[in-house]
Amino acid sequence: MSSEKTVYKINISAIDGEFKGSSKKISIDAKKFNRLEGMKIGEILKGGLVGFPNYEFEVTGGSDASGFPMRKDVHGPVKKRILFAKKGIGYHPVRKGQKRRRTVRGNEITSDMTLVNLKVIKYGETELFTRDKEEK
Numbered sequence: 148m149s150s151e152k153t154v155y156k157i158n159i160s161a162i163d164g165e166f167k168g169s170s171k172k173i174s175i176d177a178k179k180f181n182r183l184e185g186m187k188i189g190e191i192l193k194g195g196l197v198g199f200p201n202y203e204f205e206v207t208g209g210s211d212a213s214g215f216p217m218r219k220d221v222h223g224p225v226k227k228r229i230l231f232a233k234k235g236i237g238y239h240p241v242r243k244g245q246k247r248r249r250t251v252r253g254n255e256i257t258s259d260m261t262l263v264n265l266k267v268i269k270y271g272e273t274e275l276f277t278r279d280k281e282e283k
Contacts, residue, residue, distance in 0.1 A: 153212070153261060154174055155174065155260075155263075156172055157262075157264075158170060158172045158264045159171050159172075159173070159204065160265070161267050161275075162267065166276040169276040171276060175197060175198070180263075182196045183197075183206075184256055184257060185255065185256065186255070187255050188206050188207065188217060191205055191268060192204045192206060192265065197265075199271060199273065200271055201271030201273075202267065202271040203268040205265065206263065207264045208263075208264045209252075209260050209263040209264055210252070210260070210261065211260050212259065216236050216237045217236075217254060218235075218237060218253070221253045221254060222253060222254060224253050225253045226251070226253070227251060228249065231247055231248070231249055237249050
C-alpha cells in the first residue's frame with residue numbers, strides 16, 4: 148500500500164469585475180472535497196462548502212490524478228475513449244481533418260478527481276484575490 152496522501156486542489160478564477168483574469172489555486176482536505184462529489188459541470192456551488200462564505204461558484208471542469216480532463220458532453224462519473232474530429236477540451240489536432248481517439252473523464256465530480264476548476268459567480272465579504280500593489 149502506498150502511504151502517499153492525495154492532494155486535492157481547487158482552481159478559482161474571476162471572469163468579470165475588478166479582478167477579471169485573476170485566479171487562485173488552493174489545496175483542500177478530503178473532508179471538504181467530499182462535499183463536491185456528485186456535482187456536475189455547470190452547477191452552482193455555495194462557497195461555504197469550500198471555505199468561502201457568501202461566495203457562489205460555478206463548476207467549469209477539472210481533471211483526475213492521471214491528468215484526464217473532464218468534458219461536459221460525457222455523462223456520468225466515467226472514463227471513456229471518445230473520437231475527436233475537432234479541436235476541443237482534451238484534443239488539439241496538428242493537421243486539418245485529423246481525428247484521434249482520446250481518454251476523457253465524465254462531467255460528474257468523483258473521489259478520483261484531484262483538481263476542480265471553479266469560476267466566481269457572486270463575491271462575498273472576504274477578499275479572495277489580492278490587488279496588485281503597483282498600478283500600471
